[in-house]
Amino acid sequence: MTTTAQPTETDPTAATRPRHVRVGIIGAGFAGLGMAIRLKQSGVEDFVVWERDSDVGGTWWANTYPGCQCDVPSHLYSFSFALNPDWGRTYATQPEIEAYILRVTEEYGLRPHVETGCAVTSAIWDEANDRWNVRTEKGEYTADVVVSAPGPLSEPSIPRCLRRIAMPRPANPLPTMATWTWLGEPSCRVVCEGVAAVVSRSSVSVAGISFVSPRCG
Numbered sequence: 001m002t003t004t005a006q007p008t009e010t011d012p013t014a015a016t017r018p019r020h021v022r023v024g025i026i027g028a029g030f031a032g033l034g035m036a037i038r039l040k041q042s043g044v045e046d047f048v049v050w051e052r053d054s055d056v057g058g059t060w061w062a063n064t065y066p067g068c069q070c071d072v073p074s075h076l077y078s079f080s081f082a083l084n085p086d087w088g089r090t091y092a093t094q095p096e097i098e099a100y101i102l103r104v105t106e107e108y109g110l111r112p113h114v115e116t117g118c119a120v121t122s123a124i125w126d127e128a129n130d131r132w133n134v135r136t137e138k139g140e141y142t143a144d145v146v147v148s149a150p151g152p153l154s155e156p157s158i159p160r161c162l163r164r165i166a167m168p169r170p171a172n173p174l175p176t177m178a179t180w181t182w183l184g185e186p187s188c189r190v191v192c193e194g195v196a197a198v199v200s201r202s203s204v205s206v207a208g209i210s211f212v213s214p215r216c217g
């Protein structure tokens, strides 16, 4: 998908103009993709999904730590219009959920609408022209409507006390659930309201509850 209109013989300036879309969606996680599917089902094809990562999936693309799985039964954790009778377990693991999202993306023909590696850096409402001016890493757009679906957890929120631990090594930032490297069984686990600060012999990182208490299914 191109980010600017193609130049034509009659309009040589088209290449330098932002590409206009009816709807622009920020984020290709469950929320953004669900929005995209509903647009298609309503007959709207003039839309783009901007995704800063290299593929769709959001949470389930980014988090691959051992034991990563959903906290609610999988049958509830899927699109109502794309139920999955083939979940392998009650609480599906990350690879299964990611595979589900990829399948839905293909089945609903979303690929041509998705721009990966395309972080939105600003979206400013243009009152005079009744449209959004959107800047992305891949170029500029204008849009009648912008749907914000960047995810509640896609930006790590590092507690101040842990930030201090990370400070001395700026080139080696504090690992998060989405960025950590598996080093082996941690020697100590501290649980705090569903989120665990997992302290291993050589690293400090943050893991979800699924890492701390095993699921029944």
Ligand SMILES: Cc1cc2nc3c(=O)[nH]c(=O)nc-3n(C[C@H](O)[C@H](O)[C@H](O)COP(=O)(O)OP(=O)(O)OC[C@H]3O[C@@H](n4cnc5c(N)ncnc54)[C@H](O)[C@@H]3O)c2cc1C
Pocket: 026, 027, 028, 029, 030, 031, 032, 050, 051, 052, 053, 057, 058, 059, 060, 063, 068, 069, 070, 071, 072, 077, 118, 119, 120, 121, 149, 150, 151, 152, 153, 154, 177, 208
């Ligand atoms: C390990 C883990 C387990 C979870 N388990 C459950 C569960 O069992 N049940 C539950 O209800 N919830 C669970 N959640 C919460 C989960 O985040 C939501 O359920 C849901 O997946 C969020 O979907 P989303 O589309 O809103 O956000 P995300 O999946 O985070 O997707 C947002 C996308 O927006 C992209 N993005 C962000 N900013 C920009 C930008 N500026 N430009 C372009 N793209 C951008 C991100 O890269 C990301 O791909 C879990 C979260 C984690 C991390």
